[in-house]
Amino acid sequence: MNVLTFDSNEKLNEAGANIITGLIQTNPRAVLGLATGGTPVGIYEQVVGDYRRGLVSFKNVRTFNLDEYVNLSVDHPESYHSYMNKHLFSHIDLPAANAHIPNGNAEDLEAECRSYDERIEDAGQIDLQLLGIGHNGHIGFNEPAHALIKGTHIVELAEETRKANARFFDAIDDVPKQALTMGVGTILKAKMILLIVRGVDKAEIVRRALTGPITTDCPASLLQTHPHLIVLLDQEAGSLL
Numbered sequence: 001m002n003v004l005t006f007d008s009n010e011k012l013n014e015a016g017a018n019i020i021t022g023l024i025q026t027n028p029r030a031v032l033g034l035a036t037g038g039t040p041v042g043i044y045e046q047v048v049g050d051y052r053r054g055l056v057s058f059k060n061v062r063t064f065n066l067d068e069y070v071n072l073s074v075d076h077p078e079s080y081h082s083y084m085n086k087h088l089f090s091h092i093d094l095p096a097a098n099a100h101i102p103n104g105n106a107e108d109l110e111a112e113c114r115s116y117d118e119r120i121e122d123a124g125q126i127d128l129q130l131l132g133i134g135h136n137g138h139i140g141f142n143e144p145a146h147a148l149i150k151g152t153h154i155v156e157l158a159e160e161t162r163k164a165n166a167r168f169f170d171a172i173d174d175v176p177k178q179a180l181t182m183g184v185g186t187i188l189k190a191k192m193i194l195l196i197v198r199g200v201d202k203a204e205i206v207r208r209a210l211t212g213p214i215t216t217d218c219p220a221s222l223l224q225t226h227p228h229l230i231v232l233l234d235q236e237a238g239s240l241l
């Protein structure tokens with residue numbers, strides 16, 4: 001595990017973007033696993049900057065997002081479809097057909113999960129998986145549980161997660177109760193994982209995830225077993241290490 005701590009958001013964003021841009025420069029057909037939430041916004045901004053400066057093209061890149069809410073219209077401003085268009089997809093030359101996000105409005109959600117796994121499988125291994133972390137240690141929407149699920153599945157969101165994400169909605173009641181998420185098996189199969197964490201409110205979960213016991217009570221602790229994990233932290237998030 002390689003843990004890097006930064007004294008400014010700008011430096012952290014630049015480091016994250018350099019890893020993504022650098023990977024695509026060496027492998028223009030890279031398969032990226034993408035995350036949403038507040039954490040990666042600044043990194044996507046930098047990547048868009050790299051694209052505009054002509055440093056990178058996404059023409060042959062394929063992307064798979066970690067998760068999407070169930071029963072939230074794709075046009076809703078807080079759907080992860082809208083998020084990805086707003087922060088990344090509408091600014092770069094990634095073909096729409098190469099961008100995959102689970103369909104939380106599918107009539108048959110189980111079938112959608114199986115089809116999502118097949119699409120990931122067909123693309124080959126994910127070369128780089130971006131991850132944020134929830135305050136309870138969730139990765140994607142894999143919430144703490146007695147057992148974790150390998151592939152894409154439907155998940156009941158933890159109350160803590162709905163509260164944390166309520167800041168993006170008008171009211172907590174508007175936050176969906178379910179989501180589709182890539183499973184931890186798929187996440188851990190990625191060749192490289194880039195975990196990004198910011199803020200003092202995440203310091204304790206960063207400590208548990210990176211130095212605590214490996215347990216399904218803290219899904220992010222499973223990342224300790226990954227052979228190529230890079231962690232980018234701001235000083236606050238890294239303050240308890």
Ligand SMILES: O=P(O)(O)OC[C@H]1O[C@](O)(CO)[C@@H](O)[C@@H]1O
Binds near residue numbers: 039
């Ligand atoms: O970056 P945030 O908004 O703190 O969210 C933490 C994590 O929870 C999620 O919102 C759930 O998948 C992720 O997108 C994110 O990485």
